Amino acid sequence: xxxxxxxxxxxxxxxxxxxxxxxxxxxxxxxxxxxxxxxxxxxxxxxxxxxxxxxxxxxxxxxxxxxxxxxxxxxxxxxxxxxxxxxxxxxxxxxxxxxxxxxxxxxxxxxxxxxxxxxxxxxxxxxxxxxxxxxxxxxxxxxxxxxxxxxxxxxxxxxxxxxxxxxxxxxxxxxxxxxxxxxxxxxxxxxxxxxxxxxxxxxxxxxxxxxxxxxxxxxxxxxxxxxxxxxxxxxxxxxxxxxxxxxxxxxxxxxxxxxxxxxxxxxxxxxxxxxxxxxxxxxxxxxxxxxxxxxxxxxxxxxxxxxxxxxxxxxxxxxxxxxxxxxxxxxxxxxxxxxxxxxxxxxxxxxxxxxxxxxxxxxxxxxxxxxxxxxxxxxxxxxxxxxxxxxxxxxxxxxxxxxxxxxxxxxxxxxxxxxxxxxx
Numbered sequence: 001x002x003x004x005x006x007x008x009x010x011x012x013x014x015x016x017x018x019x020x021x022x023x024x025x026x027x028x029x030x031x032x033x034x035x036x037x038x039x040x041x042x043x044x045x046x047x048x049x050x051x052x053x054x055x056x057x058x059x060x061x062x063x064x065x066x067x068x069x070x071x072x073x074x075x076x077x078x079x080x081x082x083x084x085x086x087x088x089x090x091x092x093x094x095x096x097x098x099x100x101x102x103x104x105x106x107x108x109x110x111x112x113x114x115x116x117x118x119x120x121x122x123x124x125x126x127x128x129x130x131x132x133x134x135x136x137x138x139x140x141x142x143x144x145x146x147x148x149x150x151x152x153x154x155x156x157x158x159x160x161x162x163x164x165x166x167x168x169x170x171x172x173x174x175x176x177x178x179x180x181x182x183x184x185x186x187x188x189x190x191x192x193x194x195x196x197x198x199x200x201x202x203x204x205x206x207x208x209x210x211x212x213x214x215x216x217x218x219x220x221x222x223x224x225x226x227x228x229x230x231x232x233x234x235x236x237x238x239x240x241x242x243x244x245x246x247x248x249x250x251x252x253x254x255x256x257x258x259x260x261x262x263x264x265x266x267x268x269x270x271x272x273x274x275x276x277x278x279x280x281x282x283x284x285x286x287x288x289x290x291x292x293x294x295x296x297x298x299x300x301x302x303x304x305x306x307x308x309x310x311x312x313x314x315x316x317x318x319x320x321x322x323x324x325x326x327x328x329x330x331x332x333x334x335x336x337x338x339x340x341x342x343x344x345x346x347x348x349x350x351x352x353x354x355x356x357x358x359x360x361x362x363x364x365x366x367x368x369x370x371x372x373x374x375x376x377x378x379x380x381x382x383x384x385x386x387x388x389x390x391x392x393x394x395x396x397x398x399x400x401x402x403x404x405x406x407x408x409x410x411x412x413x414x415x416x417x418x419x420x421x422x423x424x
Contacts (some may be wrong), residue, residue, distance in 0.1 A: 020135050021144055023192040023354065024128060025151050027185040031091075032155025034181030036174035037098055037117060038063075044111070044171045045151045055107065057363065058113045066118025067356035072215060074123035075349020081340065082197045083131040084190060088346070090123035091186035095179045102175025122356060126348035133336040133344055134196035141336055142286075146278035146329035150270065157267040198341045218346050223396055228354045230294075230392045231331060233385045234366065235358030237297045238324060240382060241266065241317070244366035245304065248375040252308055252418045262313040277325050286337075287397035289330045291390045296323035298386010305379040334397075 041063070045056040077086045097120050101113045129145075136144040164362060166174045194246055246259045300320030307313045332351075339347035369378045 004292060012027055017140060017144055017147075018135050020193050020196070021132060023189060024132060025148055027189050028128070028148055029151040029155045030181055030188075031185050032152050033159050033162075035156060035159045036178040037101065038121075040167050041114070041175065043167065045178070048112075048171050051103075051107065052121065052398055059111050061363070062115040063118035063362060064112050064356060064360040066120075066352055067122035068360055071126065071349045071353035072117040072121045072346075072357055073349075075126040075346040075352070076215070077123075078130050078345025079197070082347075083127045083134070083345070084193060084195045087124045087125040087131075088096040088186055088190050090127065091121055091182050091189070093120035095183040095186065097320045099179035102179075104408075115363070125352045126345050129278070129332060129336075129348045129352075130344035131193070131196045133339075133348075134198070134341075138337075139195040142282050142329050142333040143278055145332040145419060146274060148283075149328045150274040153267055153270040153274070157271060164325040185222075215346055215354050217343065221338070224335075224347065224350075226392065226396045227334060227338065228350055230290075230389045230396070231351060232354040232358050232390075233389045234297060234327060234331075236362050236404070237301055237357045237382050237385055238320070239358055239362030240301055240378065243322065244363050244370065244375065244378050245313070246389045247366065247370055248304060248378075249313060251375060254310060254313075258310045258313075261310055262317055265314045265317045266321045266324075269318060270325055273322070273326065274325055277322075278329065281326060281330065286330050286334055289326050290397065291325035292394075293323040293330070294360040294386050294389035294393060296320065296386075297327065298383045298389070299321050301387070302383030304382075305376040306390075 042053075042060065045051045045059060046053060069083060074086060074090065077089070081089075094117065097117045101110070101117055104110045128148075132144055132148065133141060154321045167178065198262050223257055241263060245263070246256070249259045249262065250256075297320050300316055300318075300323055303316045303319060304313065335351045336344065336348060366378055369381060
């Protein structure tokens with residue numbers, strides 16, 4: 001493709017989205033640029049503090065458990081208090097708890113604060129996703145969620161490299177740096193992004209209000225809870241890239257740097273391909289996309305059973321990364337489509353919990369399967385889970401409700417982002 005073609009593709013991808021979206025996008029990018037704790041917590045505990053690997057695993061599990069616990073509560077807050085107050089509370093709590101964690105020395109104190117960090121850092125996700133659904137026209141949502149996912153991975157790719165240099169100088173500087181950047185994001189969003197929660201007074205006759213949509217309402221929504229269950233299965237598969245894959249590569253005699261090389265392919269491909277792939281899938285059938293991405297994820301990891309060198313491992317990463325690129329924005333868009341406007345926070349909270357629960361279960365699952373049966377059985381299990389998820393989406397997505405019509409006026413001139421547009 002020519003340079004002019006690339007510019008046109010980039011313009012079509014970013015044009016037409018509201019200014020408020022770009023402030024949220026910027027907040028996501030900055031937050032991920034400062035993501036130090038999630039990247040280097042295990043190294044910090046084992047190398048700097050001298051704790052055992054099992055203790056580091058316990059802290060990581062507590063961090064994940066905090067995310068599971070906060071998902072539903074944050075969803076309720078998003079609907080009752082509003083999107084903006086929930087994000088402010090979550091990000092301020094994250095900034096404070098991350099800074100405090102850097103000064104903790106006693107193992108019980110570290111574990112307790114790590115649990116709080118997990119709760120706080122995960123609490124903003126339902127509010128961010130609900131606000132994006134509020135302010136972006138229905139026909140642009142997959143594109144918006146895809147761009148946000150792109151920002152997450154771009155920020156993470158940069159922060160992982162930067163955090164390595166910071167860790168060599170001072171782990172405490174990493175904790176305080178993340179706290180400062182999170183605090184800056186909290187202030188930025190609160191000042192620049194207005195509240196977007198639908199006004200119950202102006203709700204159409206017969207429409208649900210926040211008081212009508214309770215957690216019990218979400219749990220009784222069979223189709224949506226089916227999507228949550230399938231999301232959990234898919235998330236279990238993707239988590240193996242960071243849980244089962246390094247163990248399998250180590251068993252094959254490969255080093256940690258070899259694993260770093262293979263897994264780096266994931267971040268590079270997402271940064272390079274997310275935008276062009278989004279243009280390709282934005283008007284495609286979401287049911288078909290979810291089926292294909294589930295199969296690619298399951299069998300992409302299944303192919304790992306045949307890997308024995310860094311190159312082949314990297315090839316398998318390419319397969320399931322493509323599944324990730326397609327699945328993430330499509331599935332988030334489906335969640336919004338199945339959610340009533342006044343219950344988006346609770347619905348997004350339940351969806352977020354599926355990923356947090358997978359992050360908690362995946363290490364236990366991979367450890368048990370590898371220890372008892374071997375890594376090949378883990379990769380075979382991934383293939384089975386991908387097949388089950390694909391069949392589930394095929395059954396659940398039949399007669400999918402028509403997407404809601406846009407209630408937001410289309411801009412007369414394509415809106416320009418409040419910050420520099422992301423490069424294609």
